[in-house]
Amino acid sequence: MGWTRRAVLASGALALSGCSASLRAGPNTAQSTIGGGVDATVGFGGDAMLGRSVTDRWAGRDAAGVWGGLRSRLQSLDGFVCNLECCISEGGERWPDKVYYFRAAPDFAVPALEAAGTSCVSLANNHALDFGESALSDTLGHLDDAGIGAAGAGPDREAALEPAVVRAGEVTVAVVALTDQFRPYRAGLASPGTAYLRLDTGAERTLREVRSALSRAREADPDLVVASLHWGPNWVIAPDRTQQRLARWLVDRGVDVVHGHSAHVLQGVEVYRGRPILYDTADIVDDYVVKESLHNDRSALFELVVEDGQFAGVRVVPVVIEDETVGPTDGDAAEWVRDRVRTLSGEFGTPMERDGSALWIPLADR
Template identity: 50%
Template sequence: MPYTLGFTGDVMLGRSVSERQRTRAADAVWDGALSRLRALDALCINLECALSTRGRPWRRTHRPFHFRADPEWAVPALTAAGVDWATLANNHLLDFEEPALCDTLGALSAVDIAHSGAGRDERAAWAPVTVPVGDLTVAFVSATDNTPEYAAGPDSPGVARTELDDPTERGKLARAVDDTLATDPDLLVASLHWGPNMTTEVFDSHREVGHWLLERGVDVVHGHSAHVFKAVEVAEEGLLMYDCGDFLDDYAVDDVLRNDRSFLFELTVSEDGTPQELRLVPVEIRNCAVHLADGEVAKWCREAMRQRSRDFGTEFAREGASLVVGC
């Protein structure tokens, strides 16, 4: 029996998103996408904010933005969508310092949402996590190359941070992958928050890191950070989603790059965990909620993804509003 895993880019539930939730149901942030999300066998996101009402904005270095959401509504929203796993290795988990990060860990654990990429110390931040999906065991490792001041220390909370571009600095990520492979998971996902904002280019260094991970035994690379989606590459060793863009937030919209448009990435795997097909379902953020896209918006998403993936030899078929590629 095949299983379908959904992957998204950034999910940021703070600021205006949180303000709007004062007057609407928790699951309103998913709008018409809710039934599609709940139909998945597993849902995997990048959680781009802390879940807490504690802490103070990070002041130790300059930070232009600080993101957090009240767990009283945010946690029910995540559970309503059926979120099974969240990566926390990004540049916002410490926006309200250590108390808010620790609250986030506790809030997710309390409702059995698995998470990786942040912890109460360096060892916990780099620890992989496994998620049962039917009869499958899906394992996740997380890392970021953003915000060095947010890195977990031997005795301090933070995120799994390393210089991904530097081969000599990948030891922690390599050990996390090797330790996870030793548990013999059916599917291994590496989730990476990497690179600068608002660029559609896949950097040569990211392609090198991605293929290095696949050759090491990773099956799927789940990229995010740029706020816009990037190419999909189907390699012999596995699948690379270089950046899944933004899925839910209140960010200002670039009229050219359209960071309010992306996809729900639906990966179908066989009963032994082998990736079979990737379906890209167009979505659009409006009024601090995610909507399934159609018409001209969906067409724009399809054409942009085809263009961005062309140099990687990825050829998509169209099925309704969506794009589909075999793995």
Template identity: 50%
Template sequence: MTRRIGFTGDVMLGRLVDDRQRERSVDAVWGTVLERLRGLDALVINLECVLSTRGREWRRTHRPFHFRADPDWAIPALERAGVDVCALANNHVLDYEAVALRDTLEGLDEAGIARTGAGETIDESLEPAVVTVDGGARGGTGDELELAVVAFTDNTPEYAADEESPGTAWIDIDTDDAEAKRRVREALSRARESDPDLLVASLHWGPNMVTEPPESFREFGRWLIEDGVDVVHGHSAHVFQGIEVHDGRPIMYDTGDFVDDYAVDDELRNDRGFLFELDVTADGVPTELRLRPTEIDGCAVHEAGPAAAEWARDRMRELSAPLGTEFERDGEALVLSLES
């Protein structure tokens, strides 16, 4: 039985999103995509905020933006969408200092939502998120699939965890950096202890509003696949980037933004993106990646309208062609076959 695993870019539930959610239903943030999210067999997101009402804004270094959401609505909203894994290796998990990060970790743990990429120490940050995926869209009776996710970031080194301090699993994205490769391999080794059928590396890498990955990221993504990773789940740029297939495995260099309150660039259209749906066989072989166009409006995510969907499809084709990737069209979605 095939499993369908969903991936999103940044999910930022703070600021205006948080304000709006205090006046509307818990699941309103998911707009018109809620049922599609709930129909997935598993869902992996990058959580781009802390879930807490405590703490003070980070002031030890200059940080222009600070993101947090009230866990009283945010955690139920994640549950309603069926989020299984939150990648936390990003540049906002210490926006309200360690107390808010601890609230986030504890809240996700209490809700049974797996998390990876940040923790009380670097040792905890390197621990994988491991979940068992049942077939049949969450209520199925098919064979189970073990999913393991590790997460890293090259953003905001001052948020890096160490042996005694909380923070992120920070690395320098460079295949020539022996320490970065050692740290990644340590996390992958821990993930393999669960004997996963599908191994995902979730990377919050690179600067904002950049439409193409640098060659160093391409080298790093291919190295991850060659080292046994099945899916590279990139994010950070706030705009989606092209997709490359290496040894039959997808490298999503940047999955863009899924929901937030950000100002919209009229040219780069950071309000437009995709829900990325990966079909995987029962023994963990990716067979197809389906891209469903989305757009952000009113601090919520929606299925994209015809014009926005066409723009996103054309843009993804344009960005992916230099990476050797071509898509088929199925309704509003783009489809990438991963079978040779």
């Protein structure tokens, strides 16, 4: 496949011209409304690693099986956003001198993403070019053909920083995807790659490029602006101060959801000016070795709930990844997830309530 400008982006301005209600008047607001009467639930998952043994298990079978018992819940959402931690291709050559290479078979990965009701994926990560520029091009083409939005990588720097604009029920979502992982994959002015940046409010170039990306996102008059960030080291259970400063800076400039991933483990949730900062949403599916001290096989689906045009809250739904399959969980595993999220979010004073096997984080009064 050759390089493609994703149709969801190229037609975005026309498709969204009839959108009736914008989330905000502009940057630096904390208004928690979309518009009267709008109800929607948008799900956020962490890393979806569909390569290696995940592809080996599910290719040639019912691709939807990778979602296990979580499938019906995903399909009930109005939209789903995750980080695609692999390329989707049958070709390409390995990038030299890497340890891990993730590539998923198109005849499995695309139907799997469709079965989850995936609206948009982030490609701003350290695996998008594992099999070179041709595999990245294939990935973008397969996603485009499936009508799945993609942000964070492209044929050049401008395309990599271009927001994806998608619909989630009655809500228009603009996704800006960025990463501070693996600089060699960085897109150049005229070369393919990822939206790699130094994710630090002390980096003036970063602030300039992110402001520009957010400005382009606002041109689509979205109801919801998401910053999907593949950031920070693996196996760390708390964000550092640099990440916290950047997350709040983003919210101050009109971002509604900070969607973090990369650590492969859950981190805390902060509610800042009525907006959720999901510092790390861990993994939604993978084939990784389980570190018993971290329980990286225990994760969560994060659901942003909009009721009557108001940001009502975020529901944290415990899940377990086992045998290349993800599913909802209860009992001890769910209790562990709830305790972990509650404890790690305590530093930020985040209110939480029990909601069946899940947690509920209210936003309306924050």
